[in-house]
Every structure is written in structure tokens, then in C-alpha cells.
Amino acid sequence: MTSLDRRTLLRAALGASLATSTLGLAGCGGGGSAGAKQNGSLSVLTPVFATAPGKKVLEGRITKAHRAAYPEARLRVDYNTWDVLPEKISTGLAGGTLADVVMVGFGWIPPFAAKNTFTELDSSLTDKAGYLDQVVAPARYLDKPYARPLGLDPNVVAYRKDHFEAAGITAAPRTLDDLRAAAKELARAKKGGGFERAGIDISSVNLRQLWVNALDAAGGRMFDEEGTKVLFDGAQGVRGLAFMAGLVEDGSTSLSFRSTTPLQSLLKGTSSMMATAASAIGQVAVELGAGNADLQNIGYFVLEDTKPSMFVGGTLVAVNKRSRNQEAAVAFVEEVTAKKNSLAVTDPNGYIPPFADVAADKAVRNPAAPLIRDHLKHSVNEGGSPAWMEIRTVVNPAVEGVLTGKSSVDQALDSLRKQAEDAIGRL
DSSP: OOHHHHHHHHHHHHHHHHHSOOOOOTTOSSSSOTTOOOOSEEEEEESSOOSHHHHHIIIIIIHHHHHHHOTTOEEEEEEOOTTTHHHHHHHHHHHTOOOSEEEEETTOHHHHHHTTOBOOOOTHHHHTSOBOHHHHGGGEETTEEOOEEEEEEEEEEEEEHHHHHHTTOOSOOSSHHHHHHHHHHHOEEOTTSSEEEBSOBOTTSOHHHHHHHHHHHTTOOSBOTTSOSBOTTSHHHHHHHHHHHHHHHTTSOOTTOOOSSTTHHHHHTSBSEEEEEHHHHHHHHHHHOTTOHHHHTEEEEOEESSSEEEEEEEEEEEEBTTOSOHHHHHHHHHHHTOGGGHHHHHTTTTOBOSBHHHHTOTTOOOTTHHHHHHHGGGEEOSOOSTTHHHHHHHHHHHHHHHHTTSSOHHHHHHHHHHHHHHHHHTO
């Protein structure tokens, strides 16, 4: 299926959900619609929990607690990857088969809530839960909650301390130019092509997210407050994308250089730095142990230019408004996102807990957690427009086009702006 076909299907599916009338849960106090019935199964669509420890928590601890209140609820979990999740949601909406409970990413709530896809939750489910401030906004649309945060998955730059020491680099780069220079200094080319050691691995993180991060560090933003005006083609967007292109031009990295397992190139010493999701760091810490010598040799910092910036993604849990099991679905959302379960839920996924006090708990095994907590005030999320689910599909190809030399920075941003404005115009 082409990108255009997927976008067309998504718009049709969201439109179909808008035409379907179901009972929302806002203002219901207890988190359930009066008279709601459980039909014998509860389906969950998730891009996380697919590991053995994750399944043990979701299908064991969480399901057991939920079934104590809903004994007839037989959990059916559909594990997917983030890459296929948007299409899975769109086809589910179009065919009326979307799961009762849907786990989505930061930036996804406005596009779907604008089309009446998810149930509006009672405000008490988020307002007084003790969440970190940075996780509440992505769960809301027009200041109304449509999801509960499961966990944070920020992006950071991980680096090998021994490589920095050998190169005489004593502090984290303070600008994008400094980072580019450090990557160039650390890179080691291999005779005949390729790398003996890449200065930085940027292909093990989503390139769209890295650009949003660099753009924000340069002082820019993707859209205006309403999400209806494109701003990413300004000087800051140009600087962010030119920085990424410069890493390739300098021979510090390439799109073909990437790790196939979390932190692989760093642990093997085939890269000196890596842009990575915190979940990858957390999963390695769970597997190797936080005291592992190789892991102790890795440090972390966030992007910085005119200001520090940390891209913050994560998972939100929402209820399909067309679900016939509203009460049971909302109860499941409450259970899987409850503070009492937060460490158990986030740890196997490598996430940072979304609750302020739990995130500071020493039991959080992710070694990047202290840095992340310190920089949440500098967080940036992707999205910001009700048209984001369509726009996001064309950002990566635009970025890759620049990094492979198929288009210039200006050409890519001009084309991307036009596509974004077209998508916004169809709202």
C-alpha cells in the first residue's frame, strides 16, 4: 500500500469514526458509562510489551487485577510495531475492528481526538494523578483528556567515555556545531569504504524525531499554537536539517550505519556516539545489569544549541469510542497506567515512569533516568497539529532525501511545507 493510499484510508477511517455516535465517559466520575456491558472479550492494540518480561506483566499482573473486577473479560492482545501501528489503527477504524484499548504515541491524540476516535476521559483520571507536567499535555486535546500516560521514552545522545577521553573531549557539546565537530574528530574511516568507527550513529533513532529535536534546540518549532500554520521551514528548521546533513557530509556517519540491537554499536565500540531512545538504554540495563562495565562506560547528554532540548516520546493509552465495552476498557486503562503498577509496567519496556515520585525512585534501572529527569523542563514532543498523522508520513522521506543528496535542505523543506499545508487544508 502506498503512502498516499494509507493517508486516504486514514482520512476515510477517521471520518467514519466521527459519524459513529457512542457514549463518552467524561463526567462519569467512576470512569465508566452507565449500563455498559462486557461482551466477553477485551481487545488491546499495543506497540509495546512484546518482550517476554513485558508480556508477563501485561498478560499476568495487569490482566489478573482487571479480571477481578471483570471476570468475563478475556484479554486479546495484538502486539505490533510503531511502524505499522498507524495503518493498523486506520484499517481497524475503516472496518469497525479497532481494538477496545489502543496504545498510541505522543503527538497522536490531537489528530484522532479531533475526529472523535477516542473516548474523552474524566478529568480526574489525569488532573490529580501526580504526573510529571510534561506527560499531561500530549494526552489532551482542546484541554480535554483522551488518554492516560503509560511511560516516557525520551531521546538522548549516548557516548563512550573512553573515546571522549582519548580524544581530549572533556564536556558534552554545547552547540550543534560543536557536536558535528566532535563526531568528525571521533570518526575513523575504513580503507575501501565504511567505518572502522562512526563518529555518531544517527540511524538507530527515528530521523524525524532527531530533526524535531535539532530544530527545537535551535529555537524553532513545528507549528503555531493552533497547529494550523507551518513554522518548521524557518531558519531553525534549516539549521537542524543542515546539521544532520553535515554529519553525513563530514564522513561521521551514514544512513546505512545502524545498530540492529539496542546500543549495539556503542557496546562494540564501532561508534563513539549514538542518538538513541531511552527505552533502548533501559532494556540493555535490564538485560546486562546497571553495574555492567560496558554500560558504565557509556554517558549521556541532550542536544543543545541556542538552548538545551530533549525530544520526549512515549506511550499513551486510550479507549476506542466505538468500543461496546466502554466501562471495562476504561477500567483496563486505569489499571495498566496506575501508579502502583508504574515501575512494573515501565521497567521491561525501558521507559521512564510518568509519575514524578516514581520516576525519582532508585528502583528505576534506566541509567539515563537522572539526566532525563533533569532535562524534562527542556522537553519537546513531535506533532502539534490535528493533521500530524498525515504529515508525519512524509517527514522521514524528506529528511532521508537530504541526507542521501537527492535534494537540498531548502528543496526538502519547501516540498514538506507544501504537503503539510495541503494536509492542514483538508481538516
